[in-house]
Amino acid sequence: MSDNKRSVMAEEVSTSLLSSWVHRNSDLYLSAIRAPFIQSIRDGTLDLRLYTRWLGQDYLFVKEFCRFVASVLTKAPESIGDEDLDILLGGLSSLQEELLWFRSQSIQWNTKFDRLSKHKITEAYCSFLKQLTGPDIEFPVAISSFWAIEMVYNESFVTCLERDAKTQPELLEACQRWGSKSFQEYCSSLKRIADRALADAPQEVVQKAEKLFREVLELEVAFWSMSFASDCHL
Template identity: 25%
Template sequence: MTTSLFDRLVAANASDWERYTTHAFVQSMADGTLPVAAFRHYLVQDYLFLIQFARAYALAVFKGRTLAEMRAAQKGLSAILDMEMDLHLVYCGEWGLEAADVEAAEEDMPTTAYTRFVIDAGLAGDILDLHVALAPCVIGYAVIGKRLATIPGALAPGNPYARWISEYSSAAYQELAVSAIRHLDELAGSEVGAGRFDRLARLFGQATRLEAAFWQMGLDKL
């Protein structure tokens, strides 16, 4: 069986991937011990993160080489702008965060660092570069959610973070991640030689480290 490009990228950045997907922030979500203040800060920054990711998907439309690639990117853009952002504000409200306050918040430095890195990757490179930079977020959340859901008590009604874990471990989100992995292979085709892979691996590694910094951001605000 052929190894996916995503699996190859993870293997090339194994230690960074492990630090990201098992970060103390997500580990403490599984046992319900994550301080509420850390999660609330994360929620606000995640909303601002989505704004910039919408721009990244808009860039993917522009970078698309075919109508199929453009339509796939437009679907992601529509999902963020037409559904995810509104749903995120509803979720923020459940944590006592007013929509007006969330929308007026300023980006924390790790939010700016990661989102602008992704956009720059797309501007400087091609559509594959852009999606490789997006992959630690899009696919990584599925990996994290699936793993956390196996931890005893993580999905228990008494865990305040059970809903978050349930969302990213759900069949729907897992299928989205599988589609993203498949899309990377489709974008890569047979064009990924050794030099090209090394560049993609460095891009993926930096995006992974920036994702870990995004988790750490919430803990640093305590």
């Protein structure tokens, strides 16, 4: 790594609380974005049956994620700026298109996502999302968790689009969905909203938010690994 790049990264950590969390939890962060599931997509070695397992469970997760994102919007303070409000509204509205995409994938892969049962790992992640909708979860906590979930997807799938990646053609559409430049910009917008919210939050709220940030990373690691489990079936 060049001295210039190190300087840029150091500056980002010093100016962004969320970046400092990533730096402080770097091992867990790297486990989340460089999971074997993602690496096997990047290397072109993933058994497509395992991908379909994951995709079906992700569909069930996204249905619960819609409710969580709606709750983030309701927790936003009345003083939130119009630009930030538009970003949150846009994120919520885009989830309808995402669910339609999943349903088209269900047809493409000849599966029945709507008939699936949640794997225990999916159930645990969805239970976590439900907890985040509760009245005891402040907006800075909710928005930072929102960013963390989206960030892991973006930073994972973007590696599958790198020049030297050997991603299978059948998986490129999904990788382009979550690894695109536009999705990266969306994640950056969520990060800015979260950093501003945390800057004005009491210390105990900041500590709660970082604790849940680590929980998101742990859940992401488990969720990626789920498709390799013998008890995960279509």
